[in-house]
Amino acid sequence: xxxxxxxxxxxxxxxxxxxxxxxxxxxxxxxxxxxxxxxxxxxxxxxxxxxxxxxxxxxxxxxxxxxxxxxxxxxxxxxxxxxxxxxxxxxxxxxxxxxxxxxxxxxxxxxxxxxxxxxxxxxxxxxxxxxxxxxxxxxxxxxxxxxxxxxxxxxxxxxxxxxxxxxxxxxxxxxxxxxxxxxxxxxxxxxxxxxxxxxxxxxxxxxxxxxxxxxxxxxxxxxxxxxxxxxxxxxxxxxxxxxxxxxxxxxxxxxxxxxxxxxxxxxxxxxxxxxxxxxxxxxxxxxxxxxxxxxxxxxxxxxxxxxxxxxxxxxxxxxxxxxxxxxxxxxxxxxxxxxxxxxxxxxxxxxxxxxxxxxxxxxxxxxxxxxxxxxxxxxxxxxxxxxxxxxxxxxxxxxxxxxxxxxxxxxxxxxxxxxxxxxxxxxxxxxxxxxxxxxxxxxxxxxxxxxxxxxxxxxxxxxxxxxxxxxxxxxxxxxxxxxxxxxxxxxxxxxxxxxxxxxxxxxxxxxxxxxxxxxxxxxxxxxxxxxxxxxxxxxxxxxxxxxxxxxxxxxxxxxxxxxxxxxxxxxxxxxxxxxxxxxxxxxxxxxxxxxxxxxxxxxxxxxxxxxxxxxxxx
Numbered sequence: 001x002x003x004x005x006x007x008x009x010x011x012x013x014x015x016x017x018x019x020x021x022x023x024x025x026x027x028x029x030x031x032x033x034x035x036x037x038x039x040x041x042x043x044x045x046x047x048x049x050x051x052x053x054x055x056x057x058x059x060x061x062x063x064x065x066x067x068x069x070x071x072x073x074x075x076x077x078x079x080x081x082x083x084x085x086x087x088x089x090x091x092x093x094x095x096x097x098x099x100x101x102x103x104x105x106x107x108x109x110x111x112x113x114x115x116x117x118x119x120x121x122x123x124x125x126x127x128x129x130x131x132x133x134x135x136x137x138x139x140x141x142x143x144x145x146x147x148x149x150x151x152x153x154x155x156x157x158x159x160x161x162x163x164x165x166x167x168x169x170x171x172x173x174x175x176x177x178x179x180x181x182x183x184x185x186x187x188x189x190x191x192x193x194x195x196x197x198x199x200x201x202x203x204x205x206x207x208x209x210x211x212x213x214x215x216x217x218x219x220x221x222x223x224x225x226x227x228x229x230x231x232x233x234x235x236x237x238x239x240x241x242x243x244x245x246x247x248x249x250x251x252x253x254x255x256x257x258x259x260x261x262x263x264x265x266x267x268x269x270x271x272x273x274x275x276x277x278x279x280x281x282x283x284x285x286x287x288x289x290x291x292x293x294x295x296x297x298x299x300x301x302x303x304x305x306x307x308x309x310x311x312x313x314x315x316x317x318x319x320x321x322x323x324x325x326x327x328x329x330x331x332x333x334x335x336x337x338x339x340x341x342x343x344x345x346x347x348x349x350x351x352x353x354x355x356x357x358x359x360x361x362x363x364x365x366x367x368x369x370x371x372x373x374x375x376x377x378x379x380x381x382x383x384x385x386x387x388x389x390x391x392x393x394x395x396x397x398x399x400x401x402x403x404x405x406x407x408x409x410x411x412x413x414x415x416x417x418x419x420x421x422x423x424x425x426x427x428x429x430x431x432x433x434x435x436x437x438x439x440x441x442x443x444x445x446x447x448x449x450x451x452x453x454x455x456x457x458x459x460x461x462x463x464x465x466x467x468x469x470x471x472x473x474x475x476x477x478x479x480x481x482x483x484x485x486x487x488x489x490x491x492x493x494x495x496x497x498x499x500x501x502x503x504x505x506x507x508x509x510x511x512x513x514x515x516x517x518x519x520x521x522x523x524x525x526x527x528x529x530x531x532x533x534x535x536x537x538x539x540x541x542x543x544x545x546x547x548x549x550x551x552x553x554x555x556x557x558x559x560x561x562x563x564x565x566x567x568x569x570x571x572x573x574x575x576x577x578x579x580x581x582x583x584x585x586x587x588x589x590x591x592x593x594x595x596x597x598x599x600x601x602x603x604x605x606x607x608x609x610x611x612x613x614x615x616x617x618x
Contacts, residue, residue, distance in 0.1 A: 024257045028223055029477050031238055031259055033160045034252050038245030047213035048151035049174030054206045055145045056178030061203050063305040064186040068196040073131035084440035086135045087142040091433030094146020099426015107154045107221045111214045114147020119207035126200040156413040157221045169346050172406040176338040187328040223418045226261045235259050274424050285469045290428035292463045294436030299456055300401045302443040304334050304394045307376045334394040341403035353474045358407035362464035365400035366457045372397050373453025414473035
């Protein structure tokens with residue numbers, strides 16, 4: 001068991017209180033935002049990133065071994081298409097399994113399980129004795145890759161909102177490293193007829209590092225723990241995270257801190273829960289985008305590989321036993337384009353927003369892919385000029401598509417509510433896997449490049465249109481974008497604190513913390529019957545009065561007596577209630593009386609005038 005999963009000590013389930021008896025209730029969003037940027041997030045990023053890069057290599061490798069296994073096992077082009085699709089069908093199965101299990105069992109167990117399956121099946125596929133065994137093992141690799149949503153969502157749930165978008169996009173760099181390393185490994189390893197086995201062996205090695213890093217550095221998600229009622233475990237993980245970032249955990253989360261879930265709903269792990277009325281339309285639109293995502297991304301890579309592949313010998317069925325001679329330089333160069341796209345997204349996503357960035361990138365990608373296919377369809381002259389044009393179009397295609405799909409991943413993780421995030425992301429990834437499974441049948445030597453270009457361009461531009469219908473998540477608390485978009489009433493964003501504000505985070509009291517619990521209940525109960533606008537203004541007035549008097553009190557008086565006294569004085573001077581016999585009783589009666597009198601504009605103005613006179617006199 002890693003240090004992150006250590007259970008709280010015996011007795012920790014009891015509510016902790018500091019010396020003044022104040023209980024500090026904060027939402028999980030605020031609690032995570034109090035973390036500074038440090039070693040905790042970096043380790044989590046490395047673990048999730050290595051897993052992301054491994055998954056990229058596992059799928060990217062298919063483009064290079066497809067033609068080698070045609071010769072090795074004497075199969076047809078159609079059979080080789082089914083071989084490529086086997087990984088995507090595995091992704092479909094894996095995401096449908098890992099997503100709901102992640103919501104039910106936890107993020108970390110599924111993270112480790114998916115990494116283990118990918119590592120074991122990836123290594124075993126290098127020694128597959130038959131074509132059927134190879135297909136089955138690559139299907140297993142796809143199941144493991146289907147757990148990709150777990151590390152991504154875990155990173156999203158544990159990163160403060162002020163740099164969450166950037167960290168999620170950093171994962172794209174790991175993915176790009178995986179896609180760029182794959183052609184280099186293919187160039188190094190695939191020199192002879194059966195060298196594809198060495199190639200698969202090399203691609204499986206990083207999988208084991210992913211599993212080790214996940215075990216050591218990935219904690220369980222505190223958000224998920226809260227949905228399971230395991231509040232103390234969630235707080236313990238956050239305290240450990242603060243210590244890992246060299247923060248004072250007792251100042252960031254003072255004694256008496258209690259975490260509350262930001263969502264009003266309970267955890268939902270059924271697919272039917274995705275189509276509840278409050279988020280049905282948005283989820284359907286999001287799922288349509290994901291249904292095209294893998295087809296677009298992997299289809300683009302397959303187009304580039306097909307364009308820069310040349311046959312040596314028989315061009316039809318490889319009857320002469322010759323293999324593809326790939327233009328590895330052009331393919332590697334187009335892979336580097338993803339780094340440019342990822343960097344551009346980092347600069348734009350928080351300035352322009354998630355929705356416009358991905359919509360424009362999808363549209364530009366559609367144009368680039370279509371032009372690439374069109375130029376490749378035209379008569380092949382073999383000139384250097386034509387090659388440079390193809391390289392440029394391939395570069396633009398992968399750059400724009402990488403940028404668009406990266407934002408889609410970030411946007412989806414931020415948009416979905418916590419209680420359905422893993423399930424919804426899993427269903428979305430399953431749909432994406434279905435699209436990816438179709439791509440080898442469309443992007444195939446059996447079809448003309450013009451046909452491929454028309455299909456790719458149409459689907460990509462359709463996806464660009466769908467993204468405009470999704471809610472923006474820039475500057476919005478995690479998981480609240482859908483509810484904000486479906487309701488005209490929006491709640492304020494949670495406060496954010498960086499590492500330099502640790503003391504302020506510990507010392508600042510909300511209205512809940514400053515007013516004694518028994519008085520708080522009376523004020524809240526009475527306020528429920530008043531107009532919302534008056535209630536908010538009254539709460540601000542009470543907070544101001546409490547803050548003024550707390551500063552003036554001597555150290556030997558407790559907060560409960562002073563808060564009750566101030567509420568009583570404000571009510572007596574401005575509303576005219578009877579003199580209290582004792583401070584506590586006066587506080588209760590005055591709070592009710594003040595709230596009840598705020599129904600008219602005149603009484604509210606009298607209250608404000610009286611409050612100003614009291615402050616001036618003091």
